[in-house]
Amino acid sequence: MCGFLRPLWSAALIVALMAALLPFTAPRAVQSADDPTPVATPGDMPVFLQEDLGPATRDIGDDVDAIIQAALVAYLQRTGDLPAPAAPDALAVSAIPSPVPPVYLPLIVSPPMQAVLPPQPTPVPPPPGADVTAVTWPEPSIRVGRGMTLTYEIRVYNDGEGDASSTTVVFPYNRNHILPIASRFDRSAGDWVSELTPTQLTITFGRLGGGKMRSGFIDFRVNDRLTDKTVIDVRSTFRWSDENRGGNGRGNWAPVLVGGGNDTAPFVWLIVEPVRGSANETRTFFSDRFVPGENVVTWLNTPRGVKPLDVASTADPSGRVWLSYRPSDLTPGTYQIVAHGTRSRLSGVASFVVR
Secondary structure, eight states, X not given: OHHHHHHHHHHHHHHHHHHHHHHHXXXXXXXXXXXOOOOOOXXXXXXXXXXXXXXXXXXXXXXXXHHHHHHHHHHHHHHHHSOOOOOOOOOOGGGSOOOOOOOOOTTOOSOOOOOOOOOOOOOOOOOOOOOEEEEEEEESSSEEETTSEEEEEEEEEEOSSSOEEEEEEEEEOOTTTEEEEEEEEOGGGTOEEEEEOSSEEEEEEOOBOTTEEEEEEEXXXXXXXXXXXXXXXXXXXXXXXXXXXXXXXXXXXXXXXXESSOBOOSSBOOEEEOXXXXXXXXXXXXXOOSOTTOEEEEEEXXXXXXXXXXXXXXXXXXXXXXXXXXXXXXXXXXEEEEEEEXXXXXXXXXXXXXX
């Protein structure tokens, strides 16, 4: 009996060894050393595709739109009309007193000894740091249809003088509302979706120079069973590292409503109260779509062109801003106020009527 079982045990042992060695001997997919680790996709989530967007770095100034350019021209023209400040008169050479020679007392044969202090090390200024802001822009930006694709553009701006060696943007989402299906980032610059979970994505951006910006896109599929006016609620957080200390912050709030079709606009939401009133009645403008802590400046679109305003404010920790303006110098008509975030480059437009 033992002689009969011995061959069976040997055969079973050989089969077990072959099964254990199979994963190590099977051919593996060829992967370049420069490629990042593939995104881990849980079994209950759709396949997430990562595409290469191609070169996407550009100067921040290239994003200034025609409205901002017009306002800038108006400001420059007004500055050019102001008289230049008079330069101070040059100080006459004869007014500079001559140095007084030292006078020694009779008992002192030689000048007093100077105290010798150890040389102080020259302070080394810290390296210039980065100043990064991450902005989310949805498309469509107002309303998206059920079962359709909702695309978010993630824009990263560096307003500092130094490079940001790495920037990570954490993008939370509600998987009952939307599911990520694809992304498009500049792989050659080191931008990619570095982590994907059922509740959030993490986007890693590679080195970003001072005065530069880069962006990429994430596509989501909208749940086709959502009811009208469901709010798809999104706000990202970000963190960057540089040669100095790095930093972190919160992005703008970018809500989108669910409906029967798509509806979009190039501006963020901004309301005015009252819409109609006399020239001596103060208007209050409000928006909650800016980056927390950023300065929000304004200008006026009039039938005669762009009118600069001395109305500005700072967004609170939730990105909300209140602006007050009394159009006492305006004639009756319809006007538009533009509120512009200096870090996010987002603009809100609201129309009002002067009676």
